[in-house]
Amino acid sequence: MAAHTPTHSEEAALSLTMAVVASSPGPLLLLDGDLNIVAASASFSDAFDLDLAEAPGRPLSSLGAGEWNRPQLRALLKATASGAAKIEAFEMDLERPGRDVRRLVVHAQRLVYLDMENLRLLMAVTDLTxxxxxxxxxxxxxxxxxxxxxxxxxxxxxxxxxxxxxxxxxxxxxxxxxxxxxxxxxxxxxxxxxxxxxxxxxxxxGPVQLLTYFTNLCDSIAASMIADPGQLSLSVTGAGGVVDPRTSVSLGLIVTELVINALKHAFPDDRGGKIVVDCEFRGANWTLSVADDGVGMPNNPAHIRMGLGSSIVQALAAQLEATVDVAPARPGTRVSIIHTAIALVADRDDAVGGAAAALGQPAA
Structure with a gap:
């Protein structure tokens, strides 16, 4: 079969490619099917301190002191040349005598010039060191x-x-x-x-798992303040949640204040009972409560005094943009810290309008 003679179009395409490669601001090599250098950019020479004036026609593996003679790189380039693969991001260490190791990422793809038999590979190199x-x-x-x-x-x-x-x-x-x-x-x-x-x-x-966090905290409080665990118990329930450390500190201080308040006031005269800390988090909506089965709140609201602990809880809840709810637990008292995320009416109207438009219907 007669050898293929390149057409003027093929020669023009190759010449244009070589010109683009030579002037590229990034390190580029144009290789033939045997991985010999066809053209190289000046930036490739500058980046790796190589004299590429006589590089055309030489194998890639012969560059420098042989640092480009890497079996894995050669195999990937051969596979790319055959069309069996494409090098998207091959990482390699370029080791040169007397110089620091450079971490490189190689990208290569096959170029096709009309019906040209002699294929070409374009190889780009990025230095990530x-x-x-x-x-x-x-x-x-x-x-x-x-x-x-x-x-x-x-x-x-x-x-x-x-x-x-x-x-x-x-x-x-x-x-x-x-x-x-x-x-x-x-x-x-x-x-x-x-x-x-x-x-x-x-x-x-990192993120704080509240169920474990509250359990450990309550164990510490119980060890220092409950003389007889058989008479008075302190436990943690609920699904819990995950929060950042800063939020966990505020929640931990709230639990501490509410538990201490229950221990001080809910069980007078060595009365027995239990205190339960419950936390339920569903995304931005969450509830943290501390309930006891003690004597409960005074029947006369005038007898309820706002102590230091209550002031601390109110302040911490305000920082968390939450509300404090105090209610009878029958028996005892339940204090709940509630955070509810409610969509604005304007946001809801926009969402309804957008959904109606998508369905081709007028908004309500």
Whole structure:
């Protein structure tokens, strides 16, 4: 069979391709079917410090000190030339004597010139070394920050425990029952905040599983404030949810205040009973409640006083854009923190109008 003679159109297409490759701002090589270099961009020469003046006609594997002679790269290029594959993003390390290793990404595709028998491959190379180094630096900095944050939280928790010990010692020394009560309240709150910080240090800076978080917190409160677990119990129920650490701190402080308030007021005269913390999260809608089966609220609303704990709960709920609901539990009392996400009327009208338009019907 007679050899194929390139037409003027084929020659023009090849010449244009070679011109585009030579002037490309990115590292490019034009290869033939045997992986010999047809043309190379000046940027390829600059990027890899190669003299490509005599490169045309030479095998790709002969470039430099042989660093491009990679069996896997050659196999992928051969497969691309045959049409059996296409190199989308082949990563390789370019190792050259006396130089730093470069991390490269190679892309190659087969070019077709009309009925031309001599196929061509266009090979583009991207150097990701500096980008990957920046990513590693960011990851290292993030890990260091997380370690530092955990260390700070551990130190804060230890300092709070020291403060709590001092408060407890002062409570034992004082002769005033009222002062002793205030000091013990302060001790319990400081111990609870210390428990929160310690748990956050253990969970790191990622999402917090509330069911586990509240269970551990309530175990800490029960251990320090409930003398007889057989008489008075503290438990956690519900499906829970996942929140960020900052939100978990606010929710943890709310639980702490409500549980301490129930322990102080719901079970006078060594009365037995139970306290249940329940959390149910459904996306942006959630309810956190603390219920007891104690003596309940006074019948006369005038006898209900807003103490420090109640003020703290109200303030924390406001920060979370939630409402506080206090209701009889029959027996006992239930305090619920409720967050409800309601779509605006304007958003609803837009949604209805959009849906009606999609159906070809007038909006209601």
């Amino acid at each position: 500096d980008t990957r180094a920046d990513e590693r630096l960011k990851d290292d900095a993030l890990r260091q920050n997380l370690v530092l944050l955990q260390e700070v939280r551990h130190r804060v928790a230890n300092s709070l425990q020291i403060i709590a010990s001092v408060l407890l010692q002062n409570a034992k020394r004082t002769r005033s029952d009222e002062t002793r009560s205030h000091l013990k309240d302060a001790h319990h709150r400081v111990m609870s905040v210390a428990a929160l910080e310690r748990q956050l240090a253990e969970t790191g800076n």
